[in-house]
Amino acid sequence: MYARKQSLKVVVLCFLILGLPVVSAWSQSPAGSLESFRVVAMDEKRILEDAVVDYDARILEIGKEALEVKKDLDWVDLQIERVRDRTDAVPSELLQRQRTLQARRDQLAQEKSRLVTMIKGHLDRLTALDGEVRNAFAGKPLDWWSFRQRVADMMNMGEAGSTEFGQSELMKRVSKTLEDKSLDPWTSMKSTDQGLLVKFSRPILFDSGKTEVPQNDHLFLKKVAEVASAYSGRIQLVGSADSRPIKTSKYPSNWELAAGRATNAARILASFGVPESDISATSKGEYGAPEANDSKWSMAQNRRVDVSVLIPEK
Numbered sequence: 001m002y003a004r005k006q007s008l009k010v011v012v013l014c015f016l017i018l019g020l021p022v023v024s025a026w027s028q029s030p031a032g033s034l035e036s037f038r039v040v041a042m043d044e045k046r047i048l049e050d051a052v053v054d055y056d057a058r059i060l061e062i063g064k065e066a067l068e069v070k071k072d073l074d075w076v077d078l079q080i081e082r083v084r085d086r087t088d089a090v091p092s093e094l095l096q097r098q099r100t101l102q103a104r105r106d107q108l109a110q111e112k113s114r115l116v117t118m119i120k121g122h123l124d125r126l127t128a129l130d131g132e133v134r135n136a137f138a139g140k141p142l143d144w145w146s147f148r149q150r151v152a153d154m155m156n157m158g159e160a161g162s163t164e165f166g167q168s169e170l171m172k173r174v175s176k177t178l179e180d181k182s183l184d185p186w187t188s189m190k191s192t193d194q195g196l197l198v199k200f201s202r203p204i205l206f207d208s209g210k211t212e213v214p215q216n217d218h219l220f221l222k223k224v225a226e227v228a229s230a231y232s233g234r235i236q237l238v239g240s241a242d243s244r245p246i247k248t249s250k251y252p253s254n255w256e257l258a259a260g261r262a263t264n265a266a267r268i269l270a271s272f273g274v275p276e277s278d279i280s281a282t283s284k285g286e287y288g289a290p291e292a293n294d295s296k297w298s299m300a301q302n303r304r305v306d307v308s309v310l311i312p313e314k
Contacts, residue, residue: 034136038144041133048122048129049151055115055122056150062115066108067188071201073101074186075301078205085216123155130155170196170231170313177230181223195312198233200224203304204265209246211260213268213305221265224307225272233311235269237262237281240289240306242299259283265305 076098083090126147133145147155171189174196178184186202204217213221228235239262241254251257262281270276286293289302 037136038133041129042144045126045129045147048126049148052119052122052126052151052154053148055119056154059112059115059119062108062112066105066112067201069101069105069108070185073098073105074201076101078202079297079300081216082205119154123151126151127155168196168313170311174198174227174231174311177227181226183223183227191313192310195233195310198227198309198311200307203301203306204261205300206261206303206305208242208244208299208303209251209257210303211251211257211264213261213264218268221268221307222272224309225269225274228269228274228278228309228311231309231311232278233309234278234280235266235274236308236310237265237269237279238288238306239263239265239281239283240302240304241286242289242302243286243293244299253285255283255285258285261303261305265307 076094080090080094080098083094130145130147134142137145146152168191171191174189175184178187178198183200186200188199188201190197190199202220204213204220206212206214224235227233239258239260241258241261243254246252246254246257251260259281262283266276266279266281269279286302289304291298291301293299293302
């Protein structure tokens with residue numbers, strides 16, 4: 001019996017490698033008994049499910065790396081933009097870093113697209129296989145036939161790719177709005193107990209010791225205001241500073257300096273129609289900055305305001 005099952009597995013693998021529906025081919029064979037049909041169906045299902053789960057896990061890994069790459073690329077793009085605004089020459093190492101990150105971003109996108117296509121093909125085959133098994137065993141118990149929960153969820157959703165599975169209708173609508181406003185490359189979304197949290201990886205950067213929001217960030221804030229207003233969202237602003245000490249009558253420390261940055265961003269959002277009650281502005285001073293203060297580059301990244309929108313689930 002063991003040898004027979006092993007030979008059936010070889011048949012299953014051969015058909016899958018050739019891209020052929022295993023059970024359909026087996027059921028057309030005059031020698032195919034119902035028990036043989038069941039064994040082959042189970043083997044095909046297992047192989048396909050293993051592949052779907054593995055591909056889905058890899059897509060999750062790609063998503064995490066892609067977020068990190070996007071974050072790094074955002075910094076580089078912003079720095080290049082700021083250098084060009086000053087009509088200075090962009091350092092060659094900055095341009096090379098940009099090209100490297102862009103290439104990696106494109107590689108990850110291509111790999112994800114390939115895996116999503118493969119998942120879709122496997123899910124289509126599993127759906128067809130389910131129909132074939134139920135047809136072949138009509139009127140007979142099917143307690144031996146079930147799909148892994150994750151795979152079953154994916155089949156029911158009719159979509160492929162981990163970033164698409166389990167999305168609420170709200171998340172899908174917000175995604176479309178962000179895309180329409182060309183904000184989607186800068187955002188990530190996460191469902192929380194309080195609602196849908198939309199985080200923007202594009203910070204507002206400031207000159208040293210300054211709190212005035214750069215003019216080229218006003219359009220960005222206008223789009224954020226439009227998104228928040230469309231979904232009755234609350235905007236959260238968090239100001240940060242680099243480690244360079246400051247002590248003036250207006251800004252006795254970096255706490256006040258970072259708060260001034262967040263407050264000025266809040267005023268601009270209010271000017272675009274967001275109710276003040278829907279805006280929170282907080283300061284982390286020099287202690288919440290994401291980069292080490294060990295170079296001009298990193299210190300420039302730490303003079304910032306981070307923006308997010310909390311959208312209530314309705």
